[in-house]
Amino acid sequence: MDSPRKRTSTAQPRAPADHAERFRRVRDAHQSETAEDYVEIIAELIGEKGEARLVDLAECFGVTKATVNNTIQRLQRDGFVTSEPYRAIFLTDKGRKLAAASRERHLVVRDLLISLGIDPETAEADAEGIEHHVSKTTLEAFRRHLAKQRRPRD
Amino acid sequence: MDSPRKRTSTAQPRAPADHAERFRRVRDAHQSETAEDYVEIIAELIGEKGEARLVDLAECFGVTKATVNNTIQRLQRDGFVTSEPYRAIFLTDKGRKLAAASRERHLVVRDLLISLGIDPETAEADAEGIEHHVSKTTLEAFRRHLAKQRRPRD
DNA sequence: CAACTAAGTTAGCTGTAGCTAAGTTAGGTT
DNA sequence: AACCTAACTTAGCTACAGCTAACTTAGTTG
16 A cells, blocks of 8 residues: 555645655646647647648657557547548647647747747747646746836836 | 658758757656656755655655656666665766756746746746756856846846 | 559557555564 | 564556557549
């Protein structure tokens, strides 16, 4: 017996080194990353070309078609996309919502990095990894900072 | 035939949507995350108690001892730690170096978040996920921003 | 309309990262 | 010295995320 997933909210009296919960959250974020990245790109492709093909996704992510196929099946299972054999991939409502939120967050993160003097190239690249770990609270703070930057004297 | 891992630096003439390289970097970051998190915590435990026990790591990360055992074996294989059966875990030079760098980066990221008005609690939590995706360039920019904050009139 | 090709699928492999359950070992207690 | 118990290990499972190789389908083109 050894189950670490229990203490979801036992209100430990200020655990000495409560890393556990934080790491749990990072692990959870990793779970959602793939979905977020895929729906974001799918939305982009649909916007650009009207549809998202498996081969385009493979190209975009730099992985094989087989890998994309696997992932799409998972995303379909989880209700983010619809796809029929040999046909293009489309987003469900759930997928579209996630895509919009992800995109917005991505842009905020990227712009924040730029606002700190990071070159757009690097900002774009780092935002890709960072975005998935930015909590609501932090995202809000980023937005506030950007707003402040835009109208310095106020 | 379908290998996406080839184009390491073929200097494509400004690829239209060169997401691929970015995503590749995010995947690479994920690879190193575990190592960074572990050596950081191991260093901390050694600092506090003189040694790092498997059971403490399990507690810290909120995973089972079996999982930690696996991970430690991988870290040993990769030359970050030394460990003998039923004994505590210690860092190699390589491990210590990684731990120091990770810790420093972690602190910079956390402090940057705090400097943007995020509460320390959240900053600490988000830093945990974000730190692994902060490039050298970005880290430098973070440091500059912190330095500027500390002496506003200059 | 036949055939070719690009797109998509399937099968089967690897490695990481988690888990449970059951077994060992080391070290402290009696 | 014997024995408990906590710490550690091992075995065997799941899911994700990648790969290659081989196959099928759809769509274009001669």
